[in-house]
Amino acid sequence: MGEVKTDFRTSSAKAAQDARIRATYRRVYDFLRGLRAKGFDDFPDFEAYRERTTAAKERTLRALPELLIRFEERCEAAGGQVHWAADAAEARRIVVDIARSRGARRVVKGKSMVTEEIALNPALEGAGMTVFETDLGEYIVQLAGERPSHILSPALHKSRYEVADLFAEKLGRRCDGEDIANLCRVARESLREEFLAADLGVTGANMLIAETGTVVLLENEGNIRMAATCPRTQIVVVGVEKIVADLEDMVAVLDLLPRSATSQLMPGYLSFFTGPRKPGELDGPEELHVVLLDNGRSAMLADPDLRQSLRCLRCSACLNICPVYMSVGGHAYGSIYPGPIGSILTPGLSGGAEGADLPHACTQCGACKAVCPVGIDHPRVLLALRAKYPAAPVSLEGAAASGHAFLASHPGLYRSAAAVIRAVDPEFTLAAKLPGIGRAAKWGRKRAMPRLTRPFSKRWKRLARELAAKGGKNRG
């Protein structure tokens, strides 16, 4: 998954000491809690809906080969072209080949985690093309030369003032940081021309419908629709697990995905694309390509401990409620997918080559499982991954020691770092052995986590208060 290197112990400790990161995520956390309440407090049927969506995605996985074949047949019958990519390199090659052979110079991209996963942009740029991320958050992250910090809201780590400075520097537009609407207008204006001039649109997909050969996309900004309206060619890159069997299963997913993601009943734009534009239609792509990506998914499917995580809809609900994610932020994970699901997907898709330490960064509180719309039992999967990839303390000793040196010189931050160690290594078996960290570990061990005998939903309010209070103190 790209060239991302993870050393979560160091990066999380550092992030937890960063007052700016903590203040940002405290705001993010408050907002997302409120949003979640808005979408779910008056939704008594969540369990019934979750069962239906889980069943739909279970069908997806268990009948995956047949569904992919059906999708290919229907999509091609509608004039689309389907490609099969075993890994990231093959997917990149397929996309670059299509782009090159159409003489594409300018590429507009809709927000897509999977194209981050396969590191598509550098490949297209290496082939001489200019690539524009067009989702506002992705655009900001691209201009800043950073990575997304959240699956749905990639630039949530950036303040309005930082965005204003960035636009001034990169776009030569002086902007008032107070005026968020104006910042959006500036981005709209500068991207509008790129949409109109682009030769190629690249998007992900939230679903594929096998029965009809349809690509389904959800968004709010309209940038994905733009990428599927203006350029002559559209390429959809999608993980194989995004397929659903039929219209009924599509509706099952649709009934929970936008609600879980943003507490919306429906996204601003829900689009169904079946093949390229038809004769007589004047806009929309003349060619529609769909690249079906494996990249480690078949290996996860083969593992009974991991396969349930392939039900994931990428709604972000698990990130938004995770105390570890909210303590250290998305970048500390050092992976494309952060949070609970990222801690599974990163080592899962890479066979442990990347992010093998991430599963250890879990308090087993179960909040992620409680909110997951497809019933993924993240804590259980993370435990299985811990067993598969025991932490390697030797290689981390140096980092830990230097982390401690930093901490020792910043005594006010010591406590927050200890809290993170507790999250990374709740048993403190590893931490106690590490030079310099033992003291913090002992401190952490004395503070028992709340007992998990009551269901999470009942414990949440109190835990939220405790976390908020802890956050306040840790500001240093």
Place this chain on the structure above:
Amino acid sequence: MGKDAKAAMLARIKAGLGTWAMDLPPVDEMKRRARLASPPVPGSLDDLTRALEGFGVHCHVAADEAGAKAAIVQVLRETRPSKAAVWEDEILDAVNLDGILAEEDVEAVRPGRPDAIRSGGRPCRDVADAGIGVTSADAALSFSGTLILRAAKGWERSVSLLPPVHLALVPGSRICKGTADLIPLLESWREGGAPSAVHCVTGPSSTGDIEFNIVKGMHGPVTVRVVVLTWL
């Protein structure tokens, strides 16, 4: 190469699934007919209006052609476009949109008429120049305030997307209830090949990507207005 890649990928997935694999019955004609036999559930105009107003979309209700004209004129005078991109559509004809635009001195851009296109056969630049895009809608979902628009000849994708204002004229008989109604709708449109694009539009384009402040009008329309034509 392509064939090999496909076979290898499918083989890997099959091997991975092992005995956990499940056979799916083919989607048969019976099922498709059953979907068509239970048509969309009609939704209420009040619910639709309430849902639309919930995200700032004003919904006009017109009981006859004169009412529709008054509503359209109001939208034009408030948004003051000099050009309007419009669909080739019988609903638009039914309210004499051309006549209204002419009276209000708004130039009609009709991407559906080939002679109207100046930029190499693709209408996006022309449509982007228009101050308003006028479409009908195939359906509206009352529970969420969603407008459903198909792409087809004369129904360009860009008209509801590129101009800063989108005005949709929706016959009252096309108001459905909720997401489940997408099943019979999508099924009914598959006759003779599924539409290349079906867009479900819920409110204006928006973003929350800077500090979660919701800003309307990100890449698509800033303003959406709906006129429900109750007599159609």
